[in-house]
Amino acid sequence: MDNTGKEKEAIQLMADADKKVKTSGSFLGGMFGGPHKVEEACEMYCRAANMFKMAKNWTAAGNAFCQAARIHMQLQNKHDSATSFIDAGNAYKKADPNGEALGCSDWLQLGRFTIAAKHHITIAEIYESELVDIEKAIAHYEQAADYYKGEESNSSANKCLLKVGAYAAQLEQYAKAIEIYEQVGSSTMDNPLLKYSAKEYFFKASLCHFIVDELNAKLAVEKYEEMFPAFSDSRECKLLKKLLDAHEEQNSEAFTEAIKEFDSISRLDQWQTTMLLRIKKTIQGDEGDLK
Numbered sequence: 421m422d423n424t425g426k427e428k429e430a431i432q433l434m435a436d437a438d439k440k441v442k443t444s445g446s447f448l449g450g451m452f453g454g455p456h457k458v459e460e461a462c463e464m465y466c467r468a469a470n471m472f473k474m475a476k477n478w479t480a481a482g483n484a485f486c487q488a489a490r491i492h493m494q495l496q497n498k499h500d501s502a503t504s505f506i507d508a509g510n511a512y513k514k515a516d517p518n519g520e521a522l523g524c525s526d527w528l529q530l531g532r533f534t535i536a537a538k539h540h541i542t543i544a545e546i547y548e549s550e551l552v553d554i555e556k557a558i559a560h561y562e563q564a565a566d567y568y569k570g571e572e573s574n575s576s577a578n579k580c581l582l583k584v585g586a587y588a589a590q591l592e593q594y595a596k597a598i599e600i601y602e603q604v605g606s607s608t609m610d611n612p613l614l615k616y617s618a619k620e621y622f623f624k625a626s627l628c629h630f631i632v633d634e635l636n637a638k639l640a641v642e643k644y645e646e647m648f649p650a651f652s653d654s655r656e657c658k659l660l661k662k663l664l665d666a667h668e669e670q671n672s673e674a675f676t677e678a679i680k681e682f683d684s685i686s687r688l689d690q691w692q693t694t695m696l697l698r699i700k701k702t703i704q705g706d707e708g709d710l711k
Contacts, residue, residue: 489501619654659682666678
């Protein structure tokens with residue numbers, strides 16, 4: 421099938437869209453229907469991108485999707501912007517199958533790593549909730565964390581890393597999760613405003629160790645107590661020690677009772693419950709619930 425006509429039509433659409441953007445005065449404002457013209461231009465870029473796709477001109481399709489994404493970004497259409505970036509990434513990937521699935525360099529050309537980080541988070545959230553591709557969500561949260569670190573926004577970077585840690589553990593990538601929880605725990609334990617959270621991160625790291633091996637967990641708890649003495653007095657640490665004793669004795673009832681006692685005061689979240697169930701299943705003859 422000859423797609424030359426489609427490609428020519430796409431090129432013309434791109435030119436017309438460029439004209440509309442230029443005559444609008446600005447992305448966000450301008451008199452004489454500026455914003456309306458920009459929205460029309462955005463639709464034209466998307467149509468052009470799809471025509472380039474039909475013609476299998478993947479690089480041109482990626483560029484057109486990038487143009488649409490930039491406009492959506494300026495118009496504060498975060499969802500549409502992220503979707504267009506994903507489409508651009510998929511097109512670039514087909515243009516260069518051995519390369520990385522990049523969105524567009526415009527993220528960084530906008531001037532600040534923080535802007536790039538926020539858009540990676542938006543894309544990660546779409547992969548989480550709509551596309552249900554956790555591996556790709558992890559990759560975008562990691563990229564966002566790297567960009568935040570570039571701006572020395574460590575608190576924002578840690579939020580992204582904690583997302584990565586939680587998902588890594590769910591996917592049974594325990595070594596990765598442990599590394600993240602230890603890293604975030606270490607960075608928060610010396611901060612007067614954040615140190616209260618450190619015990620939670622060391623608790624989560626300990627649970628990941630526990631799933632892998634009981635001895636690993638014992639050694640980890642000792643290490644965290646030494647690193648962060650306040651951890652020793654925490655309810656989380658006391659729970660871990662009770663669980664370790666119950667597990668060593670292969671006592672399923674004692675294991676469950678310790679969890680119930682803790683949960684009656686400090687409610688366990690879904691992630692913690694999932695990890696505890698995985699540990700409990702390693703007790704011989706266990707039925708695999710926390711009741």
